[in-house]
Every structure is written in C-alpha cells, then in structure tokens.
Amino acid sequence: MTQPMITVANVTFGYDPAKPIFERFSWHVEDGESWAVIGPSGCGKSTLLYLLAGLRRPQSGKVVIGGKPVTRPRPETGLILQDYGLLPWATVWENAALGLNIRRFYGPDGKHSPRSYRISDPDARVRLWLERLGLIEHKDKFPAQLSGGQRQRTAIARTLALEPDLLLMDEPFSSLDALTRESLQDLIVTLRAETGVVTVIVTHNIEEAVFLGQKILVLGAPPNREPSVVVNPGAGTRDYRSSREFLGKCTYLRKLLGGALEIPR
C-alpha cells in the first residue's frame, strides 16, 4: 500500500475559531498501524478523534480516510467512547446488534452503510461477538446492570460486529479498574493480530499509550501545528508490559509530557 490509511492535511479546527486547537496540522497513519494519542487535558486529543470519525468538520484542510475525504461518519470506521455510548434502555443483545440494525434500516446505500454490505445472518454475528467477549450470559441485562468492563466489552462487540477497518477509541478504558483495563488492552492486541484493523487510541494513561501504540502522537497545549511522534515498535505483543523496553519508553514519555525533554520533530 502506497496510499496512507489516514491523511490529515493542513487541518485547522477550533470550537472557537479564534482559538484553534489544530492549526495547519498534518499527520498520517499507514495501513496496519496502531497509534496512541496522548497529551495533557485540553490538548485536543479527543477532538482529533472526532475529526477522524467525521463527527466534527475541520474549518480548513481535510481528513482523508481510505482514499475518500471524510465529511460524515464513515461506515467502515468504528468508534468506542469512554462511557455513555450504550443505549440505557436496550439490553446487551440489542446494544450489540444496534449497528447491524442501523445498516439493515438503511440498506447498503454507501452512505450510512458500506455499499458492499451484505449479511445473511446478523443474529449469528451478534451471538459470535457476545460469546467471544464473554457476554452471552448477560445478553438480556441492561447496561446499568453491568460492570464497567462488561459495558465496554458490549461497546466493543457492537463495533466489531460491523467489521471495521479502522477502530477509533477515546479513553475507552479509563474508568475501569487496573486489571479489567489490562485485560481489555490485551483483547485489543489480540484483535489487531487477528484482523489487522488499524487502531487509534486516545488516552491520558502513559502505560496504555506505550502498550497499545506502535507509534505515539504526543499533543501539547493548543494550537498544535506539527505532530510529535514517539516510535515504539515493541507495542502490540502481550508480554511487552513486563519488558525493560516498555519501562524505558514509559519513563521517556513521562519526562516528555512533563516538559523535561524536548519534543522530537
């Protein structure tokens, strides 16, 4: 592949146009990569994800994904948010099936659902993912009856049932306890190894960024003009967490974010 999966070209965006968060910002993601985006609060890391997801439009410049400019949510992109993403009135099963139901609602129109989209047995697909994520015995429960980890796994099942080629995650595990968080991080690593899905995860957690991001985009106080990237080739294996290299990268990133180091250009 010569064409990047994601191209962010000269993007300027700010909720208040007088105070841009990104100013002529350019960045790209190659096919098969896993990225982490990290930075202090208010640096614009969630905003970047919303721009990629097509939920926000840049004031100038453009975002191109899979060769097409993004002007609205792209059906092949999956998005997982920290919380509140599940319908509180729907059961685990109904939530996991929501994306597939929306696709059936519109049919393969190329706008809300991929043009090539055909599925013979959506129920089997939902069941497969619920079983895979250990949720099948909870399928009739409502989100309020689940633990935080189960809720996030439901959100993951809902997204993966749509077989995305790009998975965007905004602080997906930050409200979970450490053990649950690590097991879900392992799940993402396994899924990447199986499907080759491109991942971009926004996090404020240094360990999470180093564990999941083969490349780490470090954002600073706005406006962000140039991307600062830490290369982290060890990420994406399950035992990376206990390696010396992992600890070294974490320490490095911590200093970088603390301002003790110059950001590499």
Next chain:
Amino acid sequence: MKYRVDWEGGLVAVTLFLCIWTGLAMLINRPIVPPPWEVIPVFAREMGGELGKHMLVSAGRVLSAIALAVITAAPAGLILGQSETLNRFLFPLIALVHPIPKIVFLPVILILLGSGDLSKVTLIAMILFFQILVVVRDEAAGLRPELIMSVRSLGAGRRALFRYVYLPASLPAVLTALRVSVGTAVAVLFITETYATRSGLGYYIVVETWQVLRYREMYAGILAMSLLGLGLYSVIGLLERRVARWKAAK
C-alpha cells in the same frame, strides 16, 4: 414503583372505598347521596343501555385527544430538545402559554370548531399537548452528546437516530406525562360534555340524570366516569412500566 398496586392492596382499597361511601350515605341520609347497594345495580343495568353508549363516546373523545396530543407534541418536543436555537426562541413562549388554564377557551373553541367532537377533542388535546411537549423536550435535551455521537458513528443519520434513540428515549416520558395529566383530561372532558351536546358521560350526568333528579343514575354516571379515568390511568401505567423496564432494572 410508586404506582404499583398489588392484588391485596387493591382489595383493601375497594373495601375501604365502599365503607366510606356507605358511611357518608348513612350520615347524610338524603337522596343526593345514595348508598352503594342502590347505585351498583343501577350502574350494571344502565351500562347495558344508555350509559354504556355515553361512556363509549366519552372514551372515544379522550383517546382521540390523547392521540392528537401525542402526534403533535412529541415531534415538537423532540425538535425543541435537539435544537438549542429553536428552544431558546420558542420555549419562553411555551412557558408563557403553558400555565393558562385551557378550559377558559371553551367558548372560543365552541364557536370556532363547532359543538361536535372536534372542539372537545381539541380542548383536551391542548391540555395534554403542553404536558407532553415539556417532558419530551427535557428528555431529548438530556440525552448525552456522547450517546448521540456513538450512535452516529454506527452509521445512524437523522431517521435512524429518531428510530433508535429519540423515540425509545422519549416514550417513557410521554407515558409519564399522559399518566399524570389524564385526570385533568377527563375532568375537562366532563365540562365540555355539559355544553351543546347530547352524548357523553358529562351530558348523561348533568342533563339526563342530575337535572331530572335521577340521583342513582347520576351516581352510575359518576362511577362510569371514575372507571374511565382509572382505566386510562392503569393502562398508561402498565405501558409505562413495560417501556421503562430498564429504569427499574438494577
């Protein structure tokens, strides 16, 4: 839940109700307050004839009014809840009109819409309209932006958002609004049916029975009107519990 009545509680309530009624009838001891054993047989007899027909007409009017109010107020509430600009400019108007007792427009509506069913249905619908509008607006405005964004990211456009988010989110609120205002609706129904009409429970109670001193039949009519209110209240409460199952689950 607060409106849940179990079987035993219901039995106790009915017994107590009949005791109080009997007590009052004996205490007052005048034809205007007949005891239950005089009224209930008359009720059973009349329901098979005139009273039954009047009750059906009344039920039809109040159900039409509910339907009219829901199909106009729910979409309006959703639109106001979604659009901050519209809400900012239109909600003050609603806040201004909402507290006006709509019944005072009875003469105007009778003249404009005639003395048929349309005027009665419209007046009741006006009362329900504001109740529903306000709760649906609050419900739609209270949906977290994260929820909307994550559903949009699954491919949902306006129509799918309505079908999968706004509709199920506002349905319990619509039912709650109906449940709390159905009593007012039946009361207003009664008043409208006492003017320029020859059908409905209001007409039966005031013209056919009260004015000709048929007190037992009048009480049968009151009983019918009470049962109409109770029936509507219970059915709405039941539906509400069904659609709000997730709120009780924990």
